[in-house]
Amino acid sequence: MNKLRKIFATDSYIVPLVAIILGFLVGAIVMLAGGYDPIAAYSALFKRVFGSTYDIGEAIREMTPLMLTGLAVAFAFRSGMFNIGADGQVLIGMTAASVVGIKLAALPSFLLVPLAVIAAGLCGGIWAGIAGYLKAKRGINEVITTIMLNWIALFFANYIVRTFLLIPGQNRSEDIPASLSMTFLNSFFDNARLHWGTAIALAAAVFFYVYLWKTKQGYEMRAVGLNPHAAEYAGMNVGRNVIKAMFISGIFAGLAGAGEVLGVFHYQSVFAGSPGYGFDGIAVALLGLTHPFGVILAAILYGTLTYGAAGMSFGADVPPELIRIVIGSIIFFIAAQGIVRWVLKPFYFKRKKEKVL
Amino acid sequence: MDVLTLLGQLLNTTLVFSTALIFASLGGIFSERSGVVNIGLEGLMMFGAFAAAVGGYYAQEAGMGELAPWVGVLSAMAVGIIGSLIHAVASITFKADQTISGTVINFLAAGSTLYMVKLLFEGSGETPLLDGFSKFAIPGLSKIPIIGEGIFNSYPTTYLAIVLVIIVYLVLFKTPFGLRLRAVGEHPSAADTLGVNVNRMRYIGVMMSGMLAGIGGATITLTTTGTFAHNTISGQGFIAIAAMIFGKWNPLGAFGAAVFFGFSQAIRNYVQLFEWSKNIPQEFIYMIPYVLTIIVLVSTVGRSSAPKALGQAYDPSKR
Numbered sequence: 001m002n003k004l005r006k007i008f009a010t011d012s013y014i015v016p017l018v019a020i021i022l023g024f025l026v027g028a029i030v031m032l033a034g035g036y037d038p039i040a041a042y043s044a045l046f047k048r049v050f051g052s053t054y055d056i057g058e059a060i061r062e063m064t065p066l067m068l069t070g071l072a073v074a075f076a077f078r079s080g081m082f083n084i085g086a087d088g089q090v091l092i093g094m095t096a097a098s099v100v101g102i103k104l105a106a107l108p109s110f111l112l113v114p115l116a117v118i119a120a121g122l123c124g125g126i127w128a129g130i131a132g133y134l135k136a137k138r139g140i141n142e143v144i145t146t147i148m149l150n151w152i153a154l155f156f157a158n159y160i161v162r163t164f165l166l167i168p169g170q171n172r173s174e175d176i177p178a179s180l181s182m183t184f185l186n187s188f189f190d191n192a193r194l195h196w197g198t199a200i201a202l203a204a205a206v207f208f209y210v211y212l213w214k215t216k217q218g219y220e221m222r223a224v225g226l227n228p229h230a231a232e233y234a235g236m237n238v239g240r241n242v243i244k245a246m247f248i249s250g251i252f253a254g255l256a257g258a259g260e261v262l263g264v265f266h267y268q269s270v271f272a273g274s275p276g277y278g279f280d281g282i283a284v285a286l287l288g289l290t291h292p293f294g295v296i297l298a299a300i301l302y303g304t305l306t307y308g309a310a311g312m313s314f315g316a317d318v319p320p321e322l323i324r325i326v327i328g329s330i331i332f333f334i335a336a337q338g339i340v341r342w343v344l345k346p347f348y349f350k351r352k353k354e355k356v357l
Numbered sequence: 358m359d360v361l362t363l364l365g366q367l368l369n370t371t372l373v374f375s376t377a378l379i380f381a382s383l384g385g386i387f388s389e390r391s392g393v394v395n396i397g398l399e400g401l402m403m404f405g406a407f408a409a410a411v412g413g414y415y416a417q418e419a420g421m422g423e424l425a426p427w428v429g430v431l432s433a434m435a436v437g438i439i440g441s442l443i444h445a446v447a448s449i450t451f452k453a454d455q456t457i458s459g460t461v462i463n464f465l466a467a468g469s470t471l472y473m474v475k476l477l478f479e480g481s482g483e484t485p486l487l488d489g490f491s492k493f494a495i496p497g498l499s500k501i502p503i504i505g506e507g508i509f510n511s512y513p514t515t516y517l518a519i520v521l522v523i524i525v526y527l528v529l530f531k532t533p534f535g536l537r538l539r540a541v542g543e544h545p546s547a548a549d550t551l552g553v554n555v556n557r558m559r560y561i562g563v564m565m566s567g568m569l570a571g572i573g574g575a576t577i578t579l580t581t582t583g584t585f586a587h588n589t590i591s592g593q594g595f596i597a598i599a600a601m602i603f604g605k606w607n608p609l610g611a612f613g614a615a616v617f618f619g620f621s622q623a624i625r626n627y628v629q630l631f632e633w634s635k636n637i638p639q640e641f642i643y644m645i646p647y648v649l650t651i652i653v654l655v656s657t658v659g660r661s662s663a664p665k666a667l668g669q670a671y672d673p674s675k676r
Contacts, residue, residue, distance in 0.1 A: 030469075134654075143598065144598070147595045155643045274591070283464060286457050319471065328463075335457040335458050336451035338452065
């Protein structure tokens with residue numbers, strides 16, 4: 001019981017919760033200022049997400065890549081790096097999964113599907129590993145290399161799809177025979193595009209937690225993230241940890257790509273611009289306080305909001321961009337915890353007084 | 358078309374693409390030299406592009422003619438500063454993680470600008486088309502071959518950007534203000550001991566970055582696109598960050614890097630004029646600037662030379 005009280009007494013969850021409420025309030029104020037009805041808008045949002053089993057399934061589909069890219073960004077963050085490149089790593093993962101899924105289609109599916117998923121993870125990891133390598137060996141800021149690698153990945157993925165996988169006359173690849181879809185759920189979720197990527201994402205979160213907090217290698221990685229100089233002094237190989245951390249981070253992002261092409265679209269398009277997975281991942285990682293289970297919760301929140309945003313514009317005529325203001329505000333309040341503490345101050349004061357008595 | 362005109366045009370297009378990057382990377386330098394990471398340049402450019410489109414439109418409607426684009430620039434400066442204040446308050450006053458509060462700017466900008474556009478222009482996803490700036494040939498100088506066409510027949514904002522590079526350089530390295538700004542980014546507690554108000558200098562640095570990135574965004578709407586839509590700013594802010602790092606946080610270096618990125622943008626269109634380029638997949642031509650950047654970084658830049666206190670909130674109790 002005492003332990004339970006302890007969990008609920010820490011602000012580790014109070015601050016994000018208050019931040020979420022404040023974020024919704026900011027959104028409501030913005031809507032009021034624009035002459036919209038915030039209550040109608042928010043209820044339209046939630047009605048859209050929880051209105052039917054199809055919508056619930058589709059919302060889960062929306063959350064899945066967010067979980068994985070969020071984990072990717074968070075993992076790099078824990079090791080002291082800012083991986084802006086999840087976007088490119090997702091694209092490379094997608095491309096690897098498409099190439100394996102189409103070109104090795106002769107294999108039986110129990111071999112083909114795992115192979116495509118593994119290829120996606122590995123290629124995403126190697127792509128991120130390039131940035132890690134350049135940071136470790138040449139001291140080049142990973143922010144700049146991951147930005148550059150995002151663009152290179154975009155054009156490279158398009159090149160592969162256009163040259164090797166294209167349906168002539170269309171802007172997309174052939175259909176991919178390998179599939180991660182959970183077809184057995186189709187009748188229950190009314191053909192929503194659920195896929196095994198969700199299970200992979202949850203497993204990745206568990207792996208993230210166990211690896212970083214329960215293994216020696218993870219301990220080293222966190223030490224490098226907290227203070228590379230101290231870690232080096234203690235005899236840890238900082239460079240190797242940097243490369244490894246980026247590699248694992250990239251695997252998460254690559255798997256997100258596999259889920260999208262093998263589970264959702266079943267083909268890969270030629271992208272005109274960045275699909276934006278990586279930037280959503282940054283937001284999710286920050287919302288989740290870079291903790292794996294926090295990231296899962298954050299992806300659920302973020303996915304609910306973005307999926308519901310369409311309902312908001314349909315049901316209450318509010319531009320769906322409003323949801324980005326809400327999300328931005330939530331992150332703002334989480335980051336600037338001082339503001340939240342200030343809001344909560346009267347409550348804290350009361351509690352302390354009770355203790356004195 | 359003869360080679361001289363072609364080179365002149367290539368130079369001219371290069372500068373058009375570079376202008377926005379120059380402004381934004383100079384902004385980044387102000388912020389980061391004072392010790393505040395500014396990943397929010399993208400969002401600040403978005404605020405600027407939006408404000409320029411809206412301010413310019415209303416000024417044009419009010420019959421201000423030639424002056425209308427300048428009203429756009431002024432609105433972009435103002436909105437850029439307001440946007441950057443969010444970053445400043447969170448990261449300086451409330452000591453939030455600077456990377457996170459910069460990301461917040463990107464989110465808020467992407468959301469609020471489009472929300473406002475839809476609100477102001479009856480649900481339309483983009484602002485009405487503007488006249489914007491027109492190119493201004495400097496008498497005499499514009500007759501010089503290549504650089505006459507290339508440099509001295511540009512948009513007013515391009516001239517402004519080039520002049521600003523020199524001004525920012527002088528301000529940062531030759532004035533007491535610049536020394537203080539850099540001191541705050543290198544060793545805030547030493548600067549504090551000597552009587553420099555650390556947080557005030559940082560506020561100034563971040564607000565300058567908002568103003569300059571705002572102008573950078575404005576130049577895109579006022580010279581290139583003519584409107585503001587969801588894809589007007591798509592990655593330029595991040596390229597500006599890259600230019601700043603590439604240029605080692607020095608205005609002259611950032612200028613060089615921005616021109617390099619502008620050049621690689623411009624060359625895409627010109628390479629396709631030649632027959633031999635037909636054999637190269639277009640994607641590889643598009644990749645050139647980004648691959649080159651990495652190669653150049655690998656071969657020239659050693660350990661990055663970021664300001665020492667970059668990314669750390671100043672806490673006087675921790676000396």
